[in-house]
Amino acid sequence: MNVLAVLQEIVGVEHVLVGEHAQAYLTDWRGRYTGKAQAVVRPGSAEEIAKVVKTCLQYDIPVVPQGGNTGLCGGATPNNKGDAIVVLLTRLNKVLEIDTDNDTITVQAGCILQSVQEAAAKAGRLFPLSLAAEGSCTIGGNLATNAGGTQVLRYGNARDLALGLQVVTADGEVWEGLRGLRKDNTGYDLRNLYIGSEGTLGIITAATLKLYPQPVAKCTALLALDDIDAAVKMLSRARSGFGASLTGFELMSNYCLRSVTKLFPQQKMPFEGPSLESAWYALLEISDSESAGHARERFELVVGEAIEAGEVQDAVIAESIQQSKDLWHLRESIPLAEAEIGKGIKHDVSIPVSRIAEFVAKTNELLQASFPGVRHIIFGHLGDGNLHYNVGAPIGQEEGFLSRQKEIYEVVHNSVHAFNGSISAEHGVGQLKKDLLPNYKSAVELSLMRKIKRVLDPNGIMNPGKVINSVDI
Amino acid sequence: MNVLAVLQEIVGVEHVLVGEHAQAYLTDWRGRYTGKAQAVVRPGSAEEIAKVVKTCLQYDIPVVPQGGNTGLCGGATPNNKGDAIVVLLTRLNKVLEIDTDNDTITVQAGCILQSVQEAAAKAGRLFPLSLAAEGSCTIGGNLATNAGGTQVLRYGNARDLALGLQVVTADGEVWEGLRGLRKDNTGYDLRNLYIGSEGTLGIITAATLKLYPQPVAKCTALLALDDIDAAVKMLSRARSGFGASLTGFELMSNYCLRSVTKLFPQQKMPFEGPSLESAWYALLEISDSESAGHARERFELVVGEAIEAGEVQDAVIAESIQQSKDLWHLRESIPLAEAEIGKGIKHDVSIPVSRIAEFVAKTNELLQASFPGVRHIIFGHLGDGNLHYNVGAPIGQEEGFLSRQKEIYEVVHNSVHAFNGSISAEHGVGQLKKDLLPNYKSAVELSLMRKIKRVLDPNGIMNPGKVINSVDI
Known part of the structure; x- marks a missing residue:
């Protein structure tokens, strides 16, 4: 039997896309990577995905999982051989459960991140993962790449927000690990192994995630700084002064903000005079569990002390939600301005x-x-x-x-x-950095990774050409 | 050459203990498990440990890593065969680096947890992991078992506090993964695989850990409650009212506290009248980044609302550090009272x-x-x-x-x-629960665990008989 016919039986004829219908899924959104595939399939459940993977195993066909296709490293784009099957997660888009007493939400992997945020908000809770692509990326992709974003300082990376997973393994089995527990020490941490593995070990099909209380108030400011040292001092001061209320600390060079205001003249720098020439700016945000007044008071105290200490040259505190949005908009426009530059x-x-x-x-x-x-x-x-x-x-x-x-x-x-840093902080490895890893990781670490890849995906069908090769080539 | 002679060459004659000198390390501190070993060795560095592991590989000798020997599941005690080598981590007890701007501390695995807390405090920072055995357990053991404790609500388990590890693998190689990075997405999460694996995949020899600001003030109270439902409601209220200031929420039955005060008459219940008969009590603690006054004010507000709503029957707020200690002492005496009962x-x-x-x-x-x-x-x-x-x-x-x-x-x-719970929340599996796991984990999950065990420890020398068997027996 033709493999496409088998796949059609599993997911339904209308969910096996070929030719022009498949095209949109073969190029990443920035247009940097284009590949080929036999078909793009849209399963409707973890069980269907398991059957698709088993079929691909049987026919020795590479499987490329894809969520919102917003990745920056080509992790969701197939290679050029044309033998792959792209598995779209987007039909798995249900919120399965919200448990406010346990502060958890259980969602299918194809849920758009913003839908998860909205479902949490509707239940009076915060799901804090937040990043530029939130309107189109999926939570499954966020977990597969361990996405970061602007709230990591307080709430951690995607990894830190997941309590349990459901995963289709490379053998086509379903691992039911949807636990809503904050403590569970019964064996190896499979959850964290799948998170961040970019679909090379299995396919995340659902997750139980942590929820937090919604903050009562937020306070945002833009600080003008002489140098990065001053920003680091201010960060340290903010961490001790605000404790866990500190939810954002973004650094931007003068050149970044000047490019934004030049290219988008409707956006204005909130400073006047010499502060327009500061070398660096920091966007500082706190989230308060008491009141807007309390947030403001704390903010003025801590920032005031920093100004007195000479660490901060100038500060503009947002007076309204709109002003706060405007400050964030400056920060978020930098990547767009870059494209213009x-x-x-x-x-x-x-x-x-x-x-x-x-x-x-x-x-x-x-x-x-x-x-x-x-x-x-x-x-x-x-x-x-x-x-x-x-x-x-x-x-x-x-x-x-x-x-x-x-x-x-x-x-x-x-x-x-x-400087003991990482060459991929929050975007992952994908195709883009796979061949760079051997330059910066020890032979011991690469060997451990390869062993895991080989044992969990012995046929090498899961998203080949991403993260690491099964063999040292 | 005799294996003990080889080990003596590696670690020094005085650090290979046999006979009565080894005895203390062959029984767990509660006296529930006793085993036998060829020798107990005390290496002085990760390199020495790597050589010991390589030697054990060569001679096909089981390796049992041991820190403070305070575990509750027999994970650090050898079995009865007598062929094992116990590897003590206690000579690796140096604080290697404190980086206050990065908010990290790097320590060797044999550091006593309390020493890590103290080193952090000396640098004006908090290392929040806290548990009953902190005066004698080691940080390496805490990580190997993913220890929990009383601060997990705010700061997470041991797992959540580790940014990087140095590990001696089951091949006797040193994986240098001591990174102080809060974002690093360059491949599979080896760190979390070793954390919680109880020495069955390798030996954690050092770690880079997160530090936090020291709270400016704490506020503690004992609440009297009618039932667990009321406690859950109060927890939800505390989470939203205190946000991340909420650092402790311990539940205790009336019988627990009555046993404590009966057996240790110097300890008193802080209530009078009907609140002495409440079915449940909760110990609530917040940590404040502002002031004692602010902590108290918030505390009274939120607890006051809970009393008005009928969720809390009575509350005693500690008026001094001593009173706060007394309240915690009641909680911490429960396990001792149990022993008395x-x-x-x-x-x-x-x-x-x-x-x-x-x-x-x-x-x-x-x-x-x-x-x-x-x-x-x-x-x-x-x-x-x-x-x-x-x-x-x-x-x-x-x-x-x-x-x-x-x-x-x-x-x-x-x-x-x-009830979708876990049979080991914070103490691990060890010997005690190894044979229970198959009753509560799916065949898929057990198979994934076994594959990882087999590929990372193909000779099965690492802490055999703990957590999971290499083969399905």
């Missing part, structure tokens, strides 16, 4: 917070020595040590700049490695 | 918080039906859904009661399973 070479890296200032100074210097005139587009989640350390073409030399990605990657990633 | 049959279980009341009612009923007159000694970390659901002999029938452990285990654990 000309395609840059992006690095999603993390460094111990204590060494970030030194890392930026040193790496800027190394880049200027080898690539004179490149522009530094630096912003990120300082509270997590996570920088989007991006590199723009020298002015007037945009053409062909992207072809230097490999060389620039090498300078930046070698520097990250020298 | 007569040895009970202990269950370390977790249940979704929303179902705890129903679980307790149902399980009490099942036990009374099969074992009339047994005493229910129920307390635990309600905020984490973790109950120490212990069962005491009927009065006057203490003799021989422990021999009924298997039957009572079965009733309680079957009930836990029916």
Whole structure:
């Protein structure tokens, strides 16, 4: 029997897409990766996915799981061989249960992140994972890539928000691990093994996630800072002054914000005078469980002390929800402004917070020595040590700049490695960084990863060409 | 060459203990498990441990890692064959680095938990893991068993506090994974695989751990409650009212506290009148980043609302640090009082918080039906859904009661399973629960665990007889 006929029997004829109907799922949303596939299938349940995987095992066909297709590393795009089956999770989009006394929500993997947030809010709870793609990414993809975002400082990465999983293994079995328990020490941590494995060990089909109380009030400010050292001092002050109320600490260079306001003139910097020329800015946010007045009072006290201590040059505290949104909008527009400036070479890296200032100074210097005139587009989640350390073409030399990605990657990633950092903080490995890992991971670590890949996916059918090869090639 | 001679060359003659010098390490601290070993070795570094493991591989000798030997499930005690080598981690007791800007501390695995707490406090930071054995347990053991304790509600389990590990693998290689990064998505989560594996996959030799700001003030209260439903309602109220300031929520039955005050008459219940007869009590604690006054004010507001709503019958708020200690002392004396009452049959279980009341009612009923007159000694970390659901002999029938452990285990654990709970919340599996896992885990999950065991420890030398067998026997 033809494999497509078998798949049609499992998921229904209308859910096996081929030809032009499959096309949209074969290119990532940024258009950086395009692949081929025999078909794109849309199963309706974990059981159907298990049958699809068993069929692919039988026919020795690669399986490429895909959620919202918003990844940045090509993890959900098949390769060019054309033999793969893309498994779409988007029909598994139900909220299965909300348990407010247990503060958990159980959802299928194809739920859009924003739908999970909304379902939680409707029940009077917060699901804190938040990132730019939240309107189209799926929670399954968030877990498969251990997504980060802007709330990690307080609530952790996607990994930290998951209590239980349902997974279709590479053998086509269903592991029922949907537990809503905050303590469970009965054996190896399979949950965390599947989370962040980018579909190379199995397919996450549902998850039980932690909920939190909704904050009563938020307070947001933009701070003008002389240098990164001052930002690190302010972060430390904010951590002790606000405790767990501190929910956001984003760092942005002057160049980033100037690019935003230049390209989107309706967006304004909230400062006047010399603070417009500050080298760095930090977006600070606290979430309060008491009242808007209390949040404001605490905020003024802690930020006031930082100004007195000379760590912060100037501060604008949002006076309204709209002003707060405007401040976040400045931050969130940076990637768009980058696109306007000309395609840059992006690095999603993390460094111990204590060494970030030194890392930026040193790496800027190394880049200027080898690539004179490149522009530094630096912003990120300082509270997590996570920088989007991006590199723009020298002015007037945009053409062909992207072809230097490999060389620039090498300078930046070698520097990250020298500072004990990570070359992928929150976007994962996918196709993009698979071949870089051997440069920055020890033989021992790579060997452990390969052993796990080989034992959990002995036929090598799960998302091949992503994260790590089964054999050392 | 004799294996002991090889080991003596690696770690030094004085660090290979045999005969009576080894004796203390062959029995767990509660005296429930005793085993035999060829020798107990005390290596001085990860490199020495790697050499010891390689030697054991060569001679096909089982390796039993041991920290403070305070475990409750026999995970650090060798079996009776006498062929094992016990590897003591206690000489690896250095604090390697404290990075206050990064809020991390890097320690060797043999550091006593309390020393880690103290080193953090000296640097003005909090290392929040806290449990009864903290004066003698080691951080390596805490990580190997993913220890819980009283601060999990706010700061998570041991797992959640570790950012990086150094591990000696079952091949005798050193995996250098001591990263101080809050975001790192470069491949499979090896860290969480070793954490909680109880030395059956490798030996954790050092860790980089998260630090937190020291709270400025704490506020503690004992609440008198009619039933567990009221406690769950109060927990929900406390979570939203205090946000992340809520750092403790312990539940205790009347019988537990009465046993404490009866056996230790110097300890007093802080209530008078009818509140002495309440069925349940909760110990509530918040940690504040502002001031003692603010903590108190919030506390009175939220607890006051709970009293008005009829959820809480009475409340005593500690007026001093001493009073707060006294309240905690009541809670912490329960296990000692249990020992006085007569040895009970202990269950370390977790249940979704929303179902705890129903679980307790149902399980009490099942036990009374099969074992009339047994005493229910129920307390635990309600905020984490973790109950120490212990069962005491009927009065006057203490003799021989422990021999009924298997039957009572079965009733309680079957009930836990029916409520989607875990039969080991925070104490691990060890020897005690290894053979119970197959009753409560699916064949799929057991098979995944076994595959991981076999591929990471192909010779089966790491802590055999704990957690899971390499083969399905």
